[in-house]
Amino acid sequence: MKRIVIDARELRTSTGRYMERLLHYLQEIDRKHEYIVLLKPEDIASWNPEHANFSKHVCPHKEFGFSEQVGFKKQLDGLRPDLVHFGMVQQPIWYRGRVVTTVHDLTTMRFSNPVKNTAIYTFKQQVYKYVVWRAAHKSAALITPSQFVADDVVRFTGVRPDKITVTNEAADAITVRAQPVKQLAEQKFLLYIGRPMTHKNLERLIEAFASLRAAHPKLILVLAGRKDANYERIEDNAYVNGVKNLLFAGFVSEGQLRWLYEHCEAYVFPSLSEGFGLPGLEAMRHGAPVVSSNATCLPEIYGDAAHYFDPTDVPAMADAINEVLTDKHLRASLVKKGQDQVEKYSWRQMAEQTLEVYKKALNEE
Numbered sequence: 001m002k003r004i005v006i007d008a009r010e011l012r013t014s015t016g017r018y019m020e021r022l023l024h025y026l027q028e029i030d031r032k033h034e035y036i037v038l039l040k041p042e043d044i045a046s047w048n049p050e051h052a053n054f055s056k057h058v059c060p061h062k063e064f065g066f067s068e069q070v071g072f073k074k075q076l077d078g079l080r081p082d083l084v085h086f087g088m089v090q091q092p093i094w095y096r097g098r099v100v101t102t103v104h105d106l107t108t109m110r111f112s113n114p115v116k117n118t119a120i121y122t123f124k125q126q127v128y129k130y131v132v133w134r135a136a137h138k139s140a141a142l143i144t145p146s147q148f149v150a151d152d153v154v155r156f157t158g159v160r161p162d163k164i165t166v167t168n169e170a171a172d173a174i175t176v177r178a179q180p181v182k183q184l185a186e187q188k189f190l191l192y193i194g195r196p197m198t199h200k201n202l203e204r205l206i207e208a209f210a211s212l213r214a215a216h217p218k219l220i221l222v223l224a225g226r227k228d229a230n231y232e233r234i235e236d237n238a239y240v241n242g243v244k245n246l247l248f249a250g251f252v253s254e255g256q257l258r259w260l261y262e263h264c265e266a267y268v269f270p271s272l273s274e275g276f277g278l279p280g281l282e283a284m285r286h287g288a289p290v291v292s293s294n295a296t297c298l299p300e301i302y303g304d305a306a307h308y309f310d311p312t313d314v315p316a317m318a319d320a321i322n323e324v325l326t327d328k329h330l331r332a333s334l335v336k337k338g339q340d341q342v343e344k345y346s347w348r349q350m351a352e353q354t355l356e357v358y359k360k361a362l363n364e365e
Contacts, residue, residue: 001053002362003034005081009059010088012043014195015104017278018145018169019087020047025351027051033358036079063090064124083361085354086135093134100361101139105275105296106132106152111199114233133157140361143354145169145276148297167353168301170345171281178262179255181222183247189220190321191264191288193257193279196223196230201270201293201311203234208270208318210243216325224249224260261286266324266331269293270311277301281345284338289331291321305341307334 008019023037027050038059039047049055057079061072073092076084085100109129113121136142136157142164144150150164190209196202202223209221225231227250235248252260261267267283269292277298280290284305292298293311307330309320324331 001032001034002082002364003036003080004358005036005038005076005079005084007059007084007086007088007091008037008043008047009040009061009063011039011047015088018102018104021170021172021347022087022351022354023047023054025348026355027054028348029352030355036081038075063088064127068092069094083140083358085358089128089132089135091131091135093131093138098361099135099139100141100143100357101135102143102145103132103136103149103153104145105149105273106156107199107273107275110273111197113198114230136163139163141165141357143167143357146297146300148300149275165353165357167350167357168345169276169278169281169350170347171278171285171342172347173285174254174258174261174282176253176255176258178259179253180259181249181252181256184220184222184260184263187220188216188218188265189222189247189263191222191224191260191267191283192269193224193252193260193267195225196228196234198230199271199273201272203237204311204314204317205268205270206234206238206243206246207314208321209246210241211315211318212322212325213245215322218245219265219325220245220247222247222249222260222264224252224257226251258286261288264288266291266321268321269298269306270317271295271298272311274298280306281342285342287335287339289324289334290338291324303337303341305334305337 010016011019031053035054037056039056041058041060044058061067069092073095076095081097083098087102089103109125136153136159144164144166145168147166150166154161194200238246261283267288267290269280271293273296280292280302283290290306292302292306292308294308295311307320307324309317
């Protein structure tokens with residue numbers, strides 16, 4: 001029985017849904033290999049294996065630190081795996097064992113973070129670029145969530161395209177009971193859910209929304225996601241610019257998120273760069289029409305089930321949103337196409353494809 005170590009340190013982060021679903025379905029489909037799942041100390045109690053060929057170990061080594069390069073490498077060497085799957089690019093770059101790496105996107109190396117020290121952040125970006133390049137070349141295989149990211153990795157690193165397997169993610173329905181957000185009862189609102197990083201393009205979304213209010217004075221824009229320094233910066237700027245009817249909702253529960261998806265006039269995704277665009281698919285799953293940026297992977301993932309705009313063109317963004325608000329036939333079409341689109345994606349299929357990557361890397365085919 002060959003031993004596969006899975007680096008799941010990102011399990012409870014914003015990208016952790018991918019890893020959580022991968023582990024869930026691998027346990028359903030594979031009894032042949034031994035799996036060791038590495039988790040952060042604070043996550044070790046919240047995930048438990050369901051089958052005897054899976055076990056969990058604490059990994060105390062944080063991403064992008066000296067400990068990751070030295071301590072984590074030592075831990076991996078001690079485990080003596082036949083294969084390590086790094087669920088993110090961050091990894092001990094001098095680890096010499098057989099490796100598969102998932103590259104979710106290359107966004108981090110292209111956009112700044114306004115709340116970070118510019119010099120330090122720029123230096124870290126350069127380090128990140130090297131880690132990406134090194135990981136791409138030393139890995140036996142690479143996994144990406146979209147063809148756009150696969151092509152992007154090839155352009156940046158120069159690796160062969162046949163080294164990369166695209167394993168699309170998927171959108172599950174939220175099964176907990178919908179929980180109304182009281183201040184939005186009986187209100188019409190647009191929704192964005194996610195982080196407020198620079199590439200999410202929220203400043204332009206707010207500007208487009210401000211222009212929409214002339215025709216829709218009671219419309220509300222809801223920006224949901226855990227409050228941080230970037231959200232505070234965006235909220236302060238909106239206040240200074242006098243933009244009304246904004247609701248910075250902060251963290252929302254699964255029940256509240258379901259209710260928001262089910263009751264919004266449209267889900268708006270203004271992003272400049274994505275690796276897959278999972279929130280838009282989740283919105284489609286719950287019957288929301290999606291108005292989306294046409295950047296990077298989003299047209300690939302959403303197909304004809306979204307109404308697109310150029311994310312750098314604020315009037316075009318406002319016009320696209322307005323068309324969905326005012327055209328009932330367009331809205332109904334987007335809802336129907338969205339529900340069809342989400343059925344094209346499957347977490348189980350993603351896990352099956354990943355297992356095939358493991359087998360190939362282990363020379364089992």
